[in-house]
Amino acid sequence: MNALNIDLPKLEVRRYSQLVDGKSGEAMSGERFERRSPAHGVVVGNYPLADVADAHAAVAAARNAFDTGPWPRMSARERSEILLVISERIAGNAEELAMMDVLESGKPISQARGEMAGAVDLWRYAAGQARSLHGSVPAGLGQHMLGLIEREPVGVVAMITPWNFPFVILSQKLPFALAAGCTVALKPSELTPGSSLRLGEMLKDAGLPDGVVNIVVGYGNTVGQTFAEHDDVDMISFTGSTQVGKSVVRAAAGNLKKVALELGGKNPQIVCADADLDAAADAAVFGVFFNVGQCCNSSSRLIVERSVAKRFEEKLAELTARVPVGDPLDPETRVGAIINDAQMEKIEGYLKGAIEAGANPLCGAERIKANAGLYYAPTLMSGVTRDMKIAREEVFGPVLSILTFETLDEAIGIANDTHYGLSAGIWTSDHDRALIAARDLRAGTVWVNCWMDGFSEMPFGGVRQSGLGREQGAQAIEEFTEQKSVLFHRGPRAGRWVPGV
Numbered sequence: 138m139n140a141l142n143i144d145l146p147k148l149e150v151r152r153y154s155q156l157v158d159g160k161s162g163e164a165m166s167g168e169r170f171e172r173r174s175p176a177h178g179v180v181v182g183n184y185p186l187a188d189v190a191d192a193h194a195a196v197a198a199a200r201n202a203f204d205t206g207p208w209p210r211m212s213a214r215e216r217s218e219i220l221l222v223i224s225e226r227i228a229g230n231a232e233e234l235a236m237m238d239v240l241e242s243g244k245p246i247s248q249a250r251g252e253m254a255g256a257v258d259l260w261r262y263a264a265g266q267a268r269s270l271h272g273s274v275p276a277g278l279g280q281h282m283l284g285l286i287e288r289e290p291v292g293v294v295a296m297i298t299p300w301n302f303p304f305v306i307l308s309q310k311l312p313f314a315l316a317a318g319c320t321v322a323l324k325p326s327e328l329t330p331g332s333s334l335r336l337g338e339m340l341k342d343a344g345l346p347d348g349v350v351n352i353v354v355g356y357g358n359t360v361g362q363t364f365a366e367h368d369d370v371d372m373i374s375f376t377g378s379t380q381v382g383k384s385v386v387r388a389a390a391g392n393l394k395k396v397a398l399e400l401g402g403k404n405p406q407i408v409c410a411d412a413d414l415d416a417a418a419d420a421a422v423f424g425v426f427f428n429v430g431q432c433c434n435s436s437s438r439l440i441v442e443r444s445v446a447k448r449f450e451e452k453l454a455e456l457t458a459r460v461p462v463g464d465p466l467d468p469e470t471r472v473g474a475i476i477n478d479a480q481m482e483k484i485e486g487y488l489k490g491a492i493e494a495g496a497n498p499l500c501g502a503e504r505i506k507a508n509a510g511l512y513y514a515p516t517l518m519s520g521v522t523r524d525m526k527i528a529r530e531e532v533f534g535p536v537l538s539i540l541t542f543e544t545l546d547e548a549i550g551i552a553n554d555t556h557y558g559l560s561a562g563i564w565t566s567d568h569d570r571a572l573i574a575a576r577d578l579r580a581g582t583v584w585v586n587c588w589m590d591g592f593s594e595m596p597f598g599g600v601r602q603s604g605l606g607r608e609q610g611a612q613a614i615e616e617f618t619e620q621k622s623v624l625f626h627r628g629p630r631a632g633r634w635v636p637g638v
């Protein structure tokens with residue numbers, strides 16, 4: 138038993154269905170697969186295993202719903218009302234959805250509950266955007282011309298999502314695409330498909346027409362690749378690793394579909410000597426150990442002013458020792474399990490390499506045995522230099538690389554010295570330094586004296602190899618639209634092109 142009194146060995150393994158053209162059912166092959174909780178080692182879900190044929194069926198249903206169905210033709214008010222009903226269904230079932238994400242991913246229940254609240258807000262925000270989307274009329278085209286710039290849904294959108302925030306990431310995409318009038322073929326990660334499939338049931342109940350959202354779960358090189366290549370897909374919205382993102386771009390070139398990418402990061406926090414060091418230390422520990430560091434926004438690099446580096450490292454070590462690690466079903470837990478063996482081995486490989494290169498573990502750097510699950514101790518690495526792999530590549534684990542600087546220019550230079558550009562931050566009480574850093578840090582988001590605060594109103598996305606396009610924010614719906622220019626001539630045609638007529 139655990140803090141929530143769930144008897145895991147006796148847990149009834151949930152059997153999920155895929156959703157194609159409004160019908161819940163099995164994959165065409167009839168094959169199924171299972172997922173074990175990485176935190177407890179027991180089977181927690183059983184899912185239909187979709188293959189290329191299911192991916193084609195999902196796209197065909199979305200295509201048909203877009204080309205002939207009611208969804209793109211409805212008024213924005215009607216679409217918005219359905220999105221609001223869905224948001225209420227999500228709110229009403231938030232605990233069940235949170236538990237699915239916890240059992241499949243190993244993330245702490247307190248965090249998963251927060252993610253569901255964030256997801257509900259995104260659905261509500263998107264419902265509002267359905268009604269505020271508008272085109273425009275340029276005023277200066279002359280007396281004979283009326284120009285209408287319309288916004289149309291882009292069409293069939295294929296969505297591919299990762300395992301680290303299964304429901305929130307889906308909610309950063311799906312409600313905005315639906316608000317615009319698009320139809321969707323969705324492939325959640327094969328490691329965490331439960332909450333997406335459960336959402337499929339809610340969409341049907343809320344009155345979404347058949348075929349508007351189709352959800353199939355399979356592997357990236359079958360279902361994902363088929364979506365990315367498919368000629369009947371007008372846009373692909375992908376969240377995942379930079380490496381797979383690049384292969385999605387290559388596959389999408391066949392029909393030049395629109396591509397939106399949310400990819401990896403190696404996000405720096407700069408800590409200046411004049412900062413509130415206690416607040417910065419807490420944010421540094423939160424920034425890197427949140428979601429066990431398996432987070433695109435993980436602040437995996439800390440760049441500390443040399444004069445306070447020693448004192449700051451001591452603060453970090455003290456706080457790290459107090460972070461509750463273990464069973465994600467315990468509401469006090471802050472750090473849960475690592476997603477799978479491959480990820481665990483990747484983390485260990487990076488640490489081995491860093492130690493060989495001369496970095497020094499201040500704490501952690503070892504596995505923790507608990508609950509028959511995969512746990513890794515929160516790890517602080519001192520003496521990291523900017524050329525080390527651990528300072529440049531995404532570890533995706535609870536590992537903080539600590540570097541030092543003398544001048545702000547040097548700090549910004551180190552911060553910008555990767556291929557990524559998702560997010561960055563600075564801690565300082567000097568407004569000038571904050572404003573210079575906010576201007577010069579090459580990232581989609583810069584946090585000043587805070588870390589990872591997010592709002593539906595604020596656009597999110599990366600520059601350089603962290604992505605293409607933005608989710609959330611006032612323009613989120615526009616990502617799922619195309620502009621159309623319509624030109625109306627007023628009055629008789631003036632003059633003729635063909636001479637002498």
Ligand code: NAD
Pocket residue numbers: 297298299300301302306324325326327355356357358360361362365376377378379381382384385399400401402432433434531533559598599603604
């Ligand atoms: P991943 O790239 O391995 O997989 C992501 C998704 O792509 C999964 O559904 C997977 O099945 C699918 N996929 C795999 N190969 C594919 C292929 N050839 N064609 C099409 N689809 C394919 O990433 P992951 O391990 O699931 O997630 C972790 C990564 O995601 C990290 O790099 C992280 O930084 C990134 N991420 C980014 C954001 C963001 O908003 N920028 C958010 C969360 C995660």
